[in-house]
Amino acid sequence: MTEKKIKPAFKLWFQIDEDYVFGEGAYELLEQIREKKSISAAAKAAHMSYRYAWALIKEIEEHLGESIVSTQKGGRQGGRTEITEAGLSLLTNYKRLKELMTQVCRIA
């Protein structure tokens, strides 16, 4: 860019056909679930209500036709949520692509 102060910015998402499936909010939520193993703790960290976070997960799963998180009921800690392989694939692909695009913006 030759202009002062002007900078590129972007928004990245995944879609199936033209349907929005997975974007920044879901990425942040999944990242937090992976770390905290709890949807409620992850929702809080991602500044979402538990209800919103749950609806977001369910919507993504409906689009994909498979689960992105898996919760073990009970146990000493009263339930523990893990990211499934499909969830991890979304998470890592989104992260990698976002990093690549950020780099492209920096060097362009």
Added chain:
Amino acid sequence: MTEKKIKPAFKLWFQIDEDYVFGEGAYELLEQIREKKSISAAAKAAHMSYRYAWALIKEIEEHLGESIVSTQKGGRQGGRTEITEAGLSLLTNYKRLKELMTQVCRIA
């Protein structure tokens, strides 16, 4: 992506601080102006009203503090609009960055 059918998509824009300055619509308009040398013909090709196209140009120029198009009044063709150097810089930078990002999406 391991999932079938799921594809990355993105939106690219230029901003100054947090203010949106230039995006896909303006890019298409400028591209058409460069080709057609006429704001009204360009607006039509970009599916914008002349009024909207003009307002879009003025808003970008206000953000940048310089002109992105230059119109010669009169003459045999009754006015001819050219892209300024600043306009061309926006146009080519946007195009290049969009192409790079599209490639990143394809290979990622």
